Amino acid sequence: MTICGKEGVVMKEMYAIAEREGINIRWWDFAPPLRGLYWAPKDLPPVIALDNALENNTPLLRSIFAEELGHHFTLDRAAICRTYFNYRDRLAVSRAEYRAWKWAAEYLIPKKQLRKALRNGNGTLWDLAELFDVTEEMMEFRLKLA
Incomplete structure (x- = not known):
């Protein structure tokens, strides 16, 4: 069972956030390892594309x-649609990924609920x-932030 039995609520909240922010959600067939992307061209509404798989x-x-x-x-929209060529650009991408992961981990796994789960013996x-209905990779990342 997920935390508070609210597995569908967070998904609805994320769709509501996207709608409120004017983000279009699109479903596509991606080739692994690509599972999702965020695209925000300067003069168009942003798009989150998710893999049908x-x-x-x-x-x-989630x-x-x-x-x-x-x-x-967490991103500067002006920096999204550009080509990356050098090491400094790759570092900027890594920082952008880290910030997005941090936002996601803190959103999906609030610190207060995580502490409560740990106190209740959910240690693995x-x-x-x-319990939080996330990947183990996301949970491991969140635990490092806590």
Whole structure:
């Protein structure tokens, strides 16, 4: 069972956030390892594209959707649509990914609820990931932030 039995509520909240922010959600067939992307051209509404394969994997869908929302809230839109050529550009991409992951982890796994889950004996990575309905990778990242 997920935290508070609200597995569908957070998904609805994320869709509501996207709608409120004017973000279009699109579903496509991506080739692995690509599962989602955030695209925000200068003169068009931003788009979050999600892989159709996520439909049957709720923890992965929630984690990726939240990360893409994280890009919306943490990126400079002017820097999104450009080509990266050098090491400094790659570092900027890494920082952008980190900020998006941090936003997603803190959104999906609030510190107060995480502390409560740990106090209640949910000590393993997979137990916590299942409880919060996220990937183990997302949970591991969140635990490092805590």
